[in-house]
Amino acid sequence: METSQSPASENPLQQQQQYQEDEDEDHLLKANGKVQTNGKSGRGTSTGSGTSMPPATFMKLKTYLLALRPWSLSASLVPTLLGSALAYRSQWSAEFSLVTFFLTAFTVVTVHCAGNVVNTYFDFIKGIDKQKADDRTLVDHILTKDEVVSLGAILYLAGCGGFVFLAVLSPAKMEHLALIYFGGLSSSFLYTGGIGFKYIALGDLVILILFGPISVLFAFMSQTGHVDWTTMGYAIPLALNTEAILHSNNTRDAENDQRAGIVTLAILIGRTASHVLYAMLLFTPYSIFFIFGLKYSIWFLLPLITLPQAFQIEKRFRNDYTMHLVPRQTAKLNFFFGILYIVACCCAQQLPTFVWRKH
Structure with missing residues (x-):
């Protein structure tokens, strides 16, 4: 929930909030083809130094890129990287292919982007995204509804095209890849x-499964051609951290969602329980890594480097004035947290519980 406060009571976090709002406003002006010059706005004008605005096509591409919510893509990219790293460490590592890796990442990320666009469209159509919404794509008419629909269709087609090439090159069975x-x-x-799983309090379950175990298994199977369900165990820390992104977003939007007549987990359990759940989702992975570090390899203590940042984000979650910053900051944490986890999996001599060795 976003709330304004008088300048006299500003603190560093509020200054950061104001900076973010100014930056978002600047993106919006640019997306609409406007530029500020000496306090006046104009369309297609040039700055005082004689430099001209980028071509309209470039600006349009930029608006399309922002509509994909690139800040959220770590939720699908990091599990894909983890599944590929586990394949590289497995007994089938000789079959590892960089081409297959890039095709897998492309396929997963394009489907994620398409899902973000679909989310934008239906949230707007159902009246959920209004003036205070975080996603401004349709609310501020940055793109039209037809453009959003076309963008989603193109992304799904691109993902299917990537999947066709992946299915040809991967050693996995077509039916197994296609099922996932x-x-x-x-x-x-x-x-x-x-x-509309999101609207009937099932969105959290879908995200927990999709952007964790399923993505890791898909990447692993694409490389090795084998279905090994034990790989899904490695996805648990990432899945919990990714669910923290969604839960913080739903907690922030709980009032608007309730007025729109939809039901999310954050609405069902209330603000206090939502804070407890967010803290559990955020800090449980660190407990897992601490145990892994003591039992298997010190490399698994590496993700704990991000723990101070996690405490800062959790503090912002409890503050109504900084709550709107939390989803993107959790996504950023998810990326660095996940990369350090992948480095640990690559460098550790012994992997937790599930170790593949050639006989």
Whole structure:
């Protein structure tokens, strides 16, 4: 929930909030083809130094890029990297292919982007995204509804094209890859479209499964051609951290969502319990890594470097004035947290519980 406060009571966190709002406003002006010159706005004008605005096509591409919510893509990219790293450490490492890796990452990320666009469209159509919404794509008419629909269709087609090439090159069976891929694609659409899992308090469960165990298994299977369910155990810390992104977003938007007539987990359990759940989702992975570090390899203590940042974000979650910053900051934490976890998996001599060795 966003609330204004008098200048006299500003603190560093509020100054950061104001800076973020000014930056978002600047992005919006640029997205609409406007530029500020000496306090006056104009369209297609040049700055005093004689430099001209970028071409309209460049600005349009930028608005499309922002509509994809690039800050959220760590939720799908990091599990893909983890699954690929586990494949590289497995007994089938000789089959590891960089081409397959890039195709897998492309396929997963494009479907994630398409899901974000679908989310934008249906949240706007159902009246959930209004003037105080974090996603400004349709609220501020940065893109039209037809443009958003077209963008989503293009992304799904691109993802399917990537999947076709992946299926040809991967040693995995076509039916196994297709089951996971089209299951993930369907879930990305049904999250807000069709059934609308998000609107009936099932969105958290979908995200927990999709952007964790399923993504890791898909990446592992694409490289090795084998279905090994034990790889899903490695995804638990990432899945919890990714769910923290969604839960913070739903907690921030709880009042607007309730007025729109939808139900999320954050609405069902209330503000206090939501804070407890967020803290559990945020800090449980660190407890897991601490145990792994003591039992298996000191490398698994590496993600604990991000622990101070996690405490800062948790503090902002409890403050109504800084709550709106939390989802993006949690996503940023998720990226660095995940990368350090992947480095640990690559460098540790012994992996936790599940170790693949050639016989």
